[in-house]
Amino acid sequence: MFSNLAVFQTSSAMAAHAGERQSVIAQNIANADTPGYKARDIADFTRIMRQSGDGMVATRQGHIRGEAPDIRARESRDSEAPSDPNRNTVSLEIEMMKSVDVKRQHDRALAIYRSAMNVLRASVSRS
Amino acid sequence: MSEFSNALSASTAGMKAQATRLRHVSENISNVDTPGYRRKTVPFEMRHSQMSGPDLVSVGRVRLDRSDLDRIYDPSNPLADDTGHYDGSNVDLMIEIADAREAQRSYEANLKMFEQTRDMSSRLMDLLRN
Numbered sequence: 372m373f374s375n376l377a378v379f380q381t382s383s384a385m386a387a388h389a390g391e392r393q394s395v396i397a398q399n400i401a402n403a404d405t406p407g408y409k410a411r412d413i414a415d416f417t418r419i420m421r422q423s424g425d426g427m428v429a430t431r432q433g434h435i436r437g438e439a440p441d442i443r444a445r446e447s448r449d450s451e452a453p454s455d456p457n458r459n460t461v462s463l464e465i466e467m468m469k470s471v472d473v474k475r476q477h478d479r480a481l482a483i484y485r486s487a488m489n490v491l492r493a494s495v496s497r498s
Numbered sequence: 499m500s501e502f503s504n505a506l507s508a509s510t511a512g513m514k515a516q517a518t519r520l521r522h523v524s525e526n527i528s529n530v531d532t533p534g535y536r537r538k539t540v541p542f543e544m545r546h547s548q549m550s551g552p553d554l555v556s557v558g559r560v561r562l563d564r565s566d567l568d569r570i571y572d573p574s575n576p577l578a579d580d581t582g583h584y585d586g587s588n589v590d591l592m593i594e595i596a597d598a599r600e601a602q603r604s605y606e607a608n609l610k611m612f613e614q615t616r617d618m619s620s621r622l623m624d625l626l627r628n
Binding site for chain 1: 519617
């Protein structure tokens with residue numbers, strides 16, 4: 372019953388997307404001094420939302436429809452970014468900014484989920 | 499949930515690599531006056547994990563800096579040759595300090611990511627609580 376409510380789907384997809392992006396950013400930061408490493412990123416949640424059109428949102432293919440997860444497909448490497456002399460394109464400042472973005476997105480998704488849960492709980496409770 | 503553990507293991511690998519680097523920098527600094535000492539350098543490498551996990555960073559084999567040793571003029575030194583010179587180390591303190599700073603900065607960035615990921619996952623767990 373709960374899984375059919377679009378607000379739950381959207382917010383949990385948003386939180387899952389935040390987790391995924393956090394993992395990519397953590398890898399970037401861990402490799403900030405690795406020679407030849409190219410910074411990676413995955414698409415914004417809003418862009419994925421827009422592409423999927425309807426309310427049905429999946430951050431990765433296996434998430435809702437039960438297919439094999441394919442994270443690499445949407446990972447992009449920015450080859451145009453300025454690089455260090457050792458051909459590393461990670462900028463700690465940009466990664467930090469992105470991680471704060473992700474954190475806020477995750478908090479927002481959880482807040483929406485919690486609030487929807489409260490509404491649901493109020494509607495089914497007796498008193 | 500596995501995304502969070504991927505992020506945590508990536509950050510941990512990063513901190514471990516930076517700590518190893520910092521250890522070698524401190525070895526270099528402590529041996530700055532050791533005759534014939536060559537400074538150690540640690541290369542960072544990407545290690546692809548077997549199962550579709552995250553790509554972790556790790557340190558490779560320690561290499562020695564092959565640049566020329568410092569020739570120090572001190573005829574009274576027992577190591578001095580006929581010209582009164584002996585081989586010092588090729589450690590440049592300025593470079594080592596800069597390297598240590600960079601390692602520290604990267605370590606802090608990894609630590610910050612670790613804390614933030616842990617915070618996110620604990621907030622997720624809080625949803626279950628009430």
